[in-house]
Amino acid sequence: MAAARYKMISIPEAQATVLQHTPVLESETVPLSAALGRVLAETVTARDNLPPFPASIMDGYAVVSSDGPGEYPVVGDAHAGCSTENLSLSPGHVAYITTGAPVPPGADAVVKVEDTQPAAAAAAGGDAGSQQRRVVICKAVPAGKDIRQVGSDIEAGAVVLQAGERVGVAEVGILATVGAASLPVHRRPRLAVLSTGDEVVAPETENLGPGQIRDCNRAMLLAAAAGAGADAIDLGIARDVEGHLEGCLDKAIAAGVDVLVTSGAVSMGDRDLLKPLLERKGSVHFGRVLMKPGKPLTFATLSLPGSSRQLLVFGLPGNPVSSFVCFNLVVVPALRKMSGWAQPQLRRMQVVLTSPLKLDPERPEYHRVVLGYGRLPPACGAAAGQLGWFATSTGNQISSRLLSARSANALLELPRAEGVLEAGSTVSALLIDDLGFMPQAETDVPATEGFFA
Amino acid sequence: MAAARYKMISIPEAQATVLQHTPVLESETVPLSAALGRVLAETVTARDNLPPFPASIMDGYAVVSSDGPGEYPVVGDAHAGCSTENLSLSPGHVAYITTGAPVPPGADAVVKVEDTQPAAAAAAGGDAGSQQRRVVICKAVPAGKDIRQVGSDIEAGAVVLQAGERVGVAEVGILATVGAASLPVHRRPRLAVLSTGDEVVAPETENLGPGQIRDCNRAMLLAAAAGAGADAIDLGIARDVEGHLEGCLDKAIAAGVDVLVTSGAVSMGDRDLLKPLLERKGSVHFGRVLMKPGKPLTFATLSLPGSSRQLLVFGLPGNPVSSFVCFNLVVVPALRKMSGWAQPQLRRMQVVLTSPLKLDPERPEYHRVVLGYGRLPPACGAAAGQLGWFATSTGNQISSRLLSARSANALLELPRAEGVLEAGSTVSALLIDDLGFMPQAETDVPATEGFFA
Ligand code: NWS
Numbered sequence: 001m002a003a004a005r006y007k008m009i010s011i012p013e014a015q016a017t018v019l020q021h022t023p024v025l026e027s028e029t030v031p032l033s034a035a036l037g038r039v040l041a042e043t044v045t046a047r048d049n050l051p052p053f054p055a056s057i058m059d060g061y062a063v064v065s066s067d068g069p070g071e072y073p074v075v076g077d078a079h080a081g082c083s084t085e086n087l088s089l090s091p092g093h094v095a096y097i098t099t100g101a102p103v104p105p106g107a108d109a110v111v112k113v114e115d116t117q118p119a120a121a122a123a124a125g126g127d128a129g130s131q132q133r134r135v136v137i138c139k140a141v142p143a144g145k146d147i148r149q150v151g152s153d154i155e156a157g158a159v160v161l162q163a164g165e166r167v168g169v170a171e172v173g174i175l176a177t178v179g180a181a182s183l184p185v186h187r188r189p190r191l192a193v194l195s196t197g198d199e200v201v202a203p204e205t206e207n208l209g210p211g212q213i214r215d216c217n218r219a220m221l222l223a224a225a226a227g228a229g230a231d232a233i234d235l236g237i238a239r240d241v242e243g244h245l246e247g248c249l250d251k252a253i254a255a256g257v258d259v260l261v262t263s264g265a266v267s268m269g270d271r272d273l274l275k276p277l278l279e280r281k282g283s284v285h286f287g288r289v290l291m292k293p294g295k296p297l298t299f300a301t302l303s304l305p306g307s308s309r310q311l312l313v314f315g316l317p318g319n320p321v322s323s324f325v326c327f328n329l330v331v332v333p334a335l336r337k338m339s340g341w342a343q344p345q346l347r348r349m350q351v352v353l354t355s356p357l358k359l360d361p362e363r364p365e366y367h368r369v370v371l372g373y374g375r376l377p378p379a380c381g382a383a384a385g386q387l388g389w390f391a392t393s394t395g396n397q398i399s400s401r402l403l404s405a406r407s408a409n410a411l412l413e414l415p416r417a418e419g420v421l422e423a424g425s426t427v428s429a430l431l432i433d434d435l436g437f438m439p440q441a442e443t444d445v446p447a448t449e450g451f452f453a
Numbered sequence: 454m455a456a457a458r459y460k461m462i463s464i465p466e467a468q469a470t471v472l473q474h475t476p477v478l479e480s481e482t483v484p485l486s487a488a489l490g491r492v493l494a495e496t497v498t499a500r501d502n503l504p505p506f507p508a509s510i511m512d513g514y515a516v517v518s519s520d521g522p523g524e525y526p527v528v529g530d531a532h533a534g535c536s537t538e539n540l541s542l543s544p545g546h547v548a549y550i551t552t553g554a555p556v557p558p559g560a561d562a563v564v565k566v567e568d569t570q571p572a573a574a575a576a577a578g579g580d581a582g583s584q585q586r587r588v589v590i591c592k593a594v595p596a597g598k599d600i601r602q603v604g605s606d607i608e609a610g611a612v613v614l615q616a617g618e619r620v621g622v623a624e625v626g627i628l629a630t631v632g633a634a635s636l637p638v639h640r641r642p643r644l645a646v647l648s649t650g651d652e653v654v655a656p657e658t659e660n661l662g663p664g665q666i667r668d669c670n671r672a673m674l675l676a677a678a679a680g681a682g683a684d685a686i687d688l689g690i691a692r693d694v695e696g697h698l699e700g701c702l703d704k705a706i707a708a709g710v711d712v713l714v715t716s717g718a719v720s721m722g723d724r725d726l727l728k729p730l731l732e733r734k735g736s737v738h739f740g741r742v743l744m745k746p747g748k749p750l751t752f753a754t755l756s757l758p759g760s761s762r763q764l765l766v767f768g769l770p771g772n773p774v775s776s777f778v779c780f781n782l783v784v785v786p787a788l789r790k791m792s793g794w795a796q797p798q799l800r801r802m803q804v805v806l807t808s809p810l811k812l813d814p815e816r817p818e819y820h821r822v823v824l825g826y827g828r829l830p831p832a833c834g835a836a837a838g839q840l841g842w843f844a845t846s847t848g849n850q851i852s853s854r855l856l857s858a859r860s861a862n863a864l865l866e867l868p869r870a871e872g873v874l875e876a877g878s879t880v881s882a883l884l885i886d887d888l889g890f891m892p893q894a895e896t897d898v899p900a901t902e903g904f905f906a
């Protein structure tokens with residue numbers, strides 16, 4: 001009963017212990033094309049003004065605003081990308097200009113082409129020899145109209161992104177704008193995944209032998225690691241024989257990973273060899289957590305030969321749901337911290353139950369649910385019909401039933417208590433998947449009144 | 454003024470037109486390791502029961518439940534992965550068993566090791582010669598206790614995932630469980646990105662020449678495409694000279710992409726060559742949309758030589774914010790539909806404003822915001838202090854200012870109207886990024902009462 005030696009700790013204590021031992025990884029320089037999803041290791045400033053020149057916002061004519069409406073000669077064209085060195089405007093003249101082109105010196109406003117007319121008389125040959133183009137400006141415009149002033153979008157020297165910011169789609173564009181063709185970001189964590197157990201066989205296995213089941217944790221945890229932005233390697237399955245698990249651990253060390261995630265071999269059986277092995281090779285920080293599922297969750301650190309770095313080892317329980325839940329609760333925040341996130345914890349919100357849920361009197365429980373947003377269904381009681389977030393249970397929550405994680409985008413936090421939480425109750429939920437994937441019919445949620453009118 | 458020829462259509466009409474011309478892509482078979490994020494093209498059923506054998510939920514002793522507490526001989530060990538062929542239990546006997554091991558025939562319950570004791574007398578040598586192991590069962594258990602019955606998690610033949618479901622982390626595990634080492638999913642869309650304009654130069658450019666700006670749309674749209682699950686190729690920058698744009702379009706056709714996304718060259722200038730080119734080579738379905746930003750948004754389809762497929766062309770406006778917004782509003786849903794999503798539209802929810810926002814009297818507007826969840830700040834007026842979703846504006850919304858998309862995870866839908874929407878107003882928002890990244894301090898949102906108690 002080796003496991004009983006471990007003090008049962010609380011979830012916040014487990015999470016804090018993990019983050020305490022988790023370093024923020026050093027930075028590396030990557031090309032802009034590889035920056036999506038990474039966290040900036042340095043603040044980025046603009047080297048130039050944007051626009052670098054006074055730029056037209058419209059296709060039309062650059063004018064001297066005090067001239068007002070009337071017919072004017074067109075002295076030239078300011079096209080986007082052209083220099084305006086040889087084009088300068090004096091009162092009584094205009095220049096054709098396109099969106100994004102530099103406004104010629106002398107001009108102080110742009111009149112869009114819709115507010116102009118071709119000069120019919122001139123076109124008909126009134127001034128035949130000179131071939132001079134003329135246009136009718138139909139509208140008076142104030143000085144500055146439809147011109148972006150130098151630096152009005154970004155001032156040279158300004159901070160455009162802070163160290164610690166995540167590079168999303170828009171940030172890639174911002175980085176390109178300021179010429180950050182490569183940039184320093186935090187390194188991605190490297191992680192190895194190992195299954196354990198003599199009963200566990202490769203998913204490819206068509207005909208299961210007696211006592212065998214397919215390994216689902218390994219493929220799942222590799223996917224989870226990729227989803228959390230880690231580079232993951234597959235260490236296969238450790239057999240329950242003396243030395244094999246240790247050999248796998250040595251492989252993880254040799255591969256130079258930052259994190260080893262195992263599943264199984266952490267409970268009370270005579271083949272649950274992980275904790276004693278980790279005790280021997282490093283420090284086990286905890287081996288039992290008061291939570292359901294995930295009670296035997298284990299966390300250790302190992303010194304690495306010739307390095308100041310520590311290997312973080314997460315011994316997840318073998319039941320697939322326990323592995324899934326524990327990965328989200330402790331491994332994801334650790335990977336986020338390593339990757340440079342300032343707020344690595346899972347996001348929490350409150351949601352309404354659509355069915356009664358039985359509570360566990362012994363352990364606080366993470367109940368897998370599908371969150372949706374819309375009119376709360378009739379089952380929600382008093383709140384029914386209001387717009388809000390509601391949680392639909394994934395059914396039987398036994399920790400061997402991975403179908404209870406199917407489509408789940410959140411973990412409800414159900415308190416340790418006797419009895420039942422009624423439908424319509426409000427509880428907290430931790431987000432474990434992008435809510436942009438949640439079920440929602442196009443007509444379920446109204447747009448702001450008048451938006452489509 | 455070619456653009457004026459295009460009827461101004463509404464946003465819903467534009468979105469419906471795009472989806473109408475967007476096919477669901479055919480399926481392909483991928484290994485499980487490449488399935489994350491894909492959409493299943495076929496329903497998946499289980500070939501075996503899970504567990505395939507009655508399995509122990511605990512480390513302990515397999516017993517005949519009617520025997521009750523007492524000291525019993527241990528007739529053998531049922532380890533996970535072993536066959537129980539040679540182990541069968543008759544009343545008055547028990548077998549050691551580990552979690553996940555097959556329960557031997559004859560046994561009908563498991564007593565966990567914590568509810569047993571070593572048989573001290575026997576150990577002390579009472580029965581020295583036979584070496585027989587004995588154990589004290591301290592607790593009575595009902596029949597079935599701590600045994601997972603055959604098929605209790607998954608029944609052989611049952612549907613475990615439906616065609617059309619997205620493969621998330623848990624689904625990878627479910628697929629591994631049922632032995633789906635490779636599986637049919639919808640093909641990823643292939644997409645090409647092209648910038649246009651003589652003013653636009655590569656982001657690497659250190660010293661901008663007169664009239665030049667760096668190309669930010671291309672890197673941004675490539676990232677957006679990758680984020681939306683497409684395989685994207687980079688077609689560079691089309692110059693504003695006769696034939697170059699057409700050459701780039703031909704390259705996209707030759708590359709065999711499903712989608713071409715361009716930015717720029719769709720408004721009213723004499724160099725806005727895209728619409729006439731698309732008219733010549735295919736059908737332009739719309740060329741103006743009543744929205745801000747994004748008015749000149751253009752959509753066309755081109756027949757492909759020797760194929761029944763059509764190339765979808767999205768002509769996004771050149772202003773970086775317009776490109777960003779339009780990509781989210783029309784290209785993302787199209788890519789999702791292609792990838793097999795049943796509900797390709799962006800998810801909508803209602804949120805509270807934290808500052809007053811000026812409305813546009815001419816066009817409905819997409820205002821970029823950062824959504825957060827927590828106690829509504831004082832600026833929210835009557836609702837302040839309640840838990841909820843609130844929107845923080847990204848500042849000046851001019852469509853050239855890409856900093857207005859920095860950290861934005863939603864687009865507010867602001868109606869076309871005079872005046873101002875006050876802080877504290879409720880408006881609809883479309884989700885454009887994972888809310889799991891939103892700002893939230895650990896202490897901002899309480900867990901369910903009693904969860905950590
Ligand atoms: N006496 C006593 N016994 C106890 C506990 C206790 O308190 N006292 N606690 C419980 C709890 S309580 Mo829970 O999280 O709160 O639900 S897990 C948990 C469990 C953890 O056992 P562990 O040693 O981690 O894992 P093992 O290897 O035994 O496997 C566990 C199961 O998962 C399967 N499995 C393994 N690997 C894979 C894989 N890769 N793919 C697919 N399935 C796999 C494997 O077949 C087996 O059915 O032991 C229990 N036994």
Ligand code: NWS
Nearest residue numbers: 059099100669670717718719720747748770771772775852
């Ligand atoms: N008369 C008249 N004129 C009009 C309109 C009208 O109604 N009437 N409408 C508006 C609107 S209204 Mo809006 O979305 O509602 O805000 S866009 C819009 C705009 C669309 O113009 P377009 O032809 O698409 O793009 P162009 O190539 O002209 O560039 C546009 C801007 O973006 C920059 N740019 C281009 N490419 C890149 C790149 N890759 N990276 C970085 N910046 C880039 C480029 O320098 C330039 O400043 O024309 C305006 N002009």
